[in-house]
Amino acid sequence: MSSAPSPTARIGRLAILAVGLCWLAVLFDGLDMFIYGSVLPHMLAEKALGLTPDQAGDLGSYATFGMLVGALTAGTVADRIGRKKLMVACVALFSLASGLCAMATSVGVFGLGRTLAGIGLGGLLPTAISMVSDYAPRGRGALAIGMLMTAHHAGGILSAYVALWVVEPLGWRAAFWFCVLPLLFVPVLARSLPESLSFLVAKGRTEEARELAGRYEVELPVAPADKQATGDRWTSLANLFRGGEWTQTLLYWLASFGGLLLVYGVATWLPTLMRGEGYNLGSALTFVVLFNLGGIVGMLVAGRASDRFGAPRISAIWFALTAAGVFLLSVHMPLAVTFTVVFLTGVFLNSAQTMIYATVSIGSRPDSRATAVGWTSGMGRFGAVFGPWLGGQLLAADKGDWGFTAFALAGLSSMVFIGIAALRGARRTTASDRDQQLIGAH
Template structure:
C-alpha cells in the first residue's frame, strides 16, 4: 500500500533538466559578451571622433577601468550572494552594466566615458561567475564541461552582435547608438530572469529555507542539498572557504589555476579590446579590422562546442593546455601581414582556441575541489584571473600608443604559452598534494 504522504519521485537528472536555467543564463551572458565587445567594435570610430578626445593610451586605460570594475564586481558578488541570493544579484548585475552603457552613450569626454565603463564592469564582473555557478550546479556531473561550453557560446554570440552593431550603426549614425543598444538587457533580460530563473538550492539550503531548497531540487531533478554541499554564510565561513583552497590536496593546484586564469583572461580581454585597432595599425582597412572581431567571436562559438564535448571525453585540463598552445601559434601568425583571406582563416581558428582555453580552466576546478569548496574555488579562480583582464587592455593600449603592435602580438602569445604551462601542471600538483603525509602530532 502506497503512503499518501510520499512525495513523487523527482525527474531524472539529465541534460534536459538544466535547459531552462541554461537558456536564461545564456541570454544574460549574451548581453555580457555584447557589452564587453562593444568597446573594441567602436574604438576605431571613437579614436576618429575629435570631439571626444580619446587617444590610444587613454583608450587602453579605460579598457582597464572596465576590467578593474569587473574584478571588484566578481569579488563582491561572492560575498553577497549567500545573503541576497543568486537570482537578485544576477538581476542587479544586468541592470548595472545596462546603466553603465547608458552613461557611455551620453559621455562627452574620456573621464565620464571611463566612469560608465567602470560601472558596466561592476555588473559584468558579477554576472559571469554567477551564471557559471548556476549552470554547473544544475547540470549533470558528467555534462559539466559541455554545459559550460554551451553557456559560453552566448558570450561570443554577443560579441558577434556587438561587432554587427559596430559595423552597421557606428559608420552611419555614430558610435553612441551602439552603446544605447547596450541598454536593451535591462528591458529584455531582467523581466525574464525575475519571472523564470530559479534560486540555487544550495543557497536556499544555506539560508535555512529547506522547503524551497528541496522544492527546487526536486523540480529540476537535482539531489537535495546537504550541509556539506551548501555554501556557508557569514564572513567567518567565507574566510574558512578560502583557507580550504590551500589544504594539502589543493594548495599547489590553486595558484596554478589562478595563473592559468590570469593568462587566459589577459588574452581574452586584451585581444577583444585591441584586435581591430592592432589589425588596422598592421595595414588592414577599417571595415576589415572590425570584421576580424566578428570572425574571432564566430570561432569562439564553434570552439566552445568543440571544447565542451572534447573535455567531457579527454578532460578539461588536457583540452585547456592544448588550446592555449594553439592560441599562441595563432596570435603569432597574426603578427605577419598575410593575405586577407588567409588572415580571416587564422583569426577564426585562433577564436576557436582562444576563448575556450580559458573556459576549460573554469571546468578544471571540478577536478580539484570537492562539492562544498567548488563555488569558492571557482569564484577565486575567476576573481584572481580578472587581474589579467585588467592588465590585457592596458598592455594593448601601451603597445598601440607606441606603435609597437608587433610586440603586442608577441606578448599575448607568450601569455598563451604560460597559461598552458600552468594548467598542465594542475593534475600533478593535485596528486602531489593528496600524497602529502599528514603532519606528525606534536609531542605532549
C-alpha cells in the first residue's frame, strides 16, 4: 500500500479556504432564501403591497422558479467557465435582487425581485457543493457537503432574528435591505476563492492548476482520460443517461422533486401554518430557529452516517422519519412537545435532501460534477415551485391543516425513489465486484 500522506493531512489549508468561503456564500444564500418565509406573517398581517395568501404562495413559487432556472443552467455554465466565476456572479445577483424587493411598490415588482434572487440562489448551491466535493478529503465527501449545508440553515436562523429585531421597528422592507449586505462579500470571494483544481485540469489549464496546488501543497488531480467533455457542452449532460445511468438519474430527479417540495413548502409556510394552529408570532418564529438548528445538527449526523453506510440509504431513512415528523405537526400538542418535533423534523428533513446531492456529487466525474448536481437540483426545483404554491392554495381555501399532510406525502414519495436508487446501486456494486473477481480468476 502507498505510504503517501493521508488526504486529510494533504488537503489542509486549501480545503479550509475553499470550504470556508463557500460556507459564507451559502450562509447568505440561506438568509436570502428563508427571509421571505420569516417576514411573510408580518406582510400578510399588514396587507403589504395588497398581498393575499394565494398571492403569497405564488410569490414563494416565483423565487423557486428562478432557482429552477439557475440550477439547470448553472451546472453547465460552471463546468465551462469555472465554479469561482459563477459563485461570484450568483452572490452579486441575489444580493442586488433583494434590493429590488426592498424598493418594490407592487406585487409584480416584488415578484420580479424574488425571481431574480432565485436564479442566483439556485445557481450558487450546486456550484458550491461541486467546489466542496472537489476539495473534500477522500472518504469524507458526504460529511464535507453536510458541513457546507449547515451554512444554509444558519442563514435560516439569521433570517428569523432579522424578522424579530429588524421588521418590528423598521418594517418588512428593512429585512430585504439587510439581505443586500452580502454584496460587500463579493470582492472578497472574487479575490480569495481558489478555482476548482479538477476543473482547471479538465480544461487543460495545467500550469494554473500546478501553481495553485504548489502554493497550498496539495497533489494535482489526475487529468481525465476522456477529453470529449471539454469539447461539447452537452456531453456532461449526456453522460447522465449513458448505459444504465438513465434510470438512476431519473430516480434521483424524482426523489429531489419530492424533497424540495417538502423543504421549500415547509420553509415558506412553517411560521404561517403554525400561527394557524394557534401559536403566536413569537412562537412561530421560534419554530423557524429550531427547524434550522435541527438542520445544522442533521447535516453533521447525516454526513458522518452517509460516509459510513452510504448516502442513498441514509437519505431514504431520513425521508421516512421526516414524513412522520411533518405529519405530527398537524396535531396541536403541548408547546414543549411541538418544539421537540419541529427540531427533530429539521434534523431529518434538511439533511435527507442534501444526501441526494451528496450521492450524485460523489458518484460523478470531476469535469461534469456541477452539471450532475445542478440538474438534480434543477429538476427538483419543480417541486420547490409547487410546494409554496400548494401551501398558499390550501391556506386560501381555509384548509391549512392539510398542508402538513400534503408535505408528509411528498416525503414518503422521496423515500421510495431514493430507496429504489439505493437498492439498484447496491446490486450494481455487487455485480461489478463479482465481475472483477471473475477477471482476477482468469
